[in-house]
Amino acid sequence: MxxxxxxxxxxxxxxxxxxxxxxxxxxxxxxxxxxxxxxxxxxxxxxxxxxxxxxxxxxxxxxxxxxxxxxAGWSIAKGLLVIERLFVARVGDCKPELASAAKLAGTWRPGPGAQIEDALLARRHAELDIRMRALEAAWWPAVRLAEQGGSPELEASLLKLDGNLLLQDLHTFKLDALGARALPFDPRAIDGEPSPEPLSPGHAENFPLHYWRYRGITLAGGSSEIQRQIVAKAVFGGLTEIDRPRQDELDEQQAIMDGTLRRWLDKHYAFERRRETVAARDGYDPAAWAALADLGLTGLLIPECDGGLGGTVILRARTLR
Ligand SMILES: Cc1cc2nc3c(=O)[nH]c(=O)nc-3n(C[C@H](O)[C@H](O)[C@H](O)COP(=O)(O)OP(=O)(O)OC[C@H]3O[C@@H](n4cnc5c(N)ncnc54)[C@H](O)[C@@H]3O)c2cc1C
The missing domain is CATH 2.40.110.10 (Butyryl-CoA Dehydrogenase, subunit A, domain 2)
Structure with a gap:
């Protein structure tokens, strides 16, 4: 501009x-x-x-x-980039894009019971929805930290990576859902801000413009490779033990969970089994997930008032700040 x-x-x-x-x-x-x-x-x-x-x-x-x-300009630039990356994680764009993707994917009824009738598209849309919610849940704490004068450098890179890939995947989803209907393109819309709504059920307005615009976001503000480098440096740099908090950093409940999980992994999910699972057709093991859910692992970070264990991520807290 x-x-x-x-x-x-x-x-x-x-x-x-x-x-x-x-x-x-x-x-x-x-x-x-x-x-x-x-x-x-x-x-x-x-x-x-x-x-x-x-x-x-x-x-x-x-x-x-x-x-x-x-x-000392590079420090200023880095500070600005943290804010830019939080912004270009584009949580605000993902939500309406997700809703319009559902509309474009076929029959869709708003409110409880909203659904896309094509089973394959419905599943893909649900996966995108889950990613969007996870992105938003991770985004707010980072924004709050920035608001309080902190510098969520690592969070900003992770969020940018994730949010940008999500938006690109959302547009690929729309392209698949629309097929040939994605092609109509009105060049007059180029200099204005075209509406993401379809002109009619059979005609998506200027989809190519949006699709191609979002290809550039994994470059802007620092390419994805650069974000991954920042993450790798922050996570691995200077840390001798990355996968295990010290025992004295755990409270009683965390220590119990730590021990239970380690015993379960040793007994039921050793290295070879993991390798076989990853190589198998689906790439994951529903029985293992069910067992982990039984142990309470999937509810670790969910607040107690919602039926979870109300836990916190202590490894992250230690490495990032
Ligand atoms: C939509 C959009 C908006 C933009 N807006 C602005 C703006 O408002 N202001 C502004 O100043 N700039 C802007 N840019 C420029 C943007 O910041 C740069 O394009 C971006 O940082 C990548 O730099 P580059 O193009 O020089 O790529 P290069 O640095 O030439 O990178 C080329 C390739 O090499 C890889 N690479 C580079 N260095 C490394 C490394 N050390 N390790 C591993 N891989 C590496 C990259 O990931 C990439 O794949 C914008 C770009 C886009 C696409």
């Missing part, structure tokens, strides 16, 4: 001799009306125009426009 902007935050190299590439960068608030600034459109393959290329030829920026501390 740089074609509309008067100002830009620009990351500039201010100390070329810095030891690490992340050092020696500063953030400048740049007036885009200054001499030497050229803004050129980058048009998408479908003609849309969201992105620009900016050229800075000998542009002078007053020293007063330095944001924060000189040479």
């Amino acid at each position: 740089g074609q509309w902007a008067n100002w830009a935050l620009v990351l500039v190299r201010t100390d070329p001799s810095a030891r690490r590439k992340q050092e020696g960068i500063s953030v400048l608030l740049m007036d885009l009306r200054a001499p030497g600034v050229t803004v050129r459109p980058i048009r998408f393959i479908n003609g849309a125009h969201f992105h620009v290329q900016m050229f800075f030829d000998d542009v002078r920026v007053p020293a007063a426009n330095l944001v924060g501390v000189e040479h």
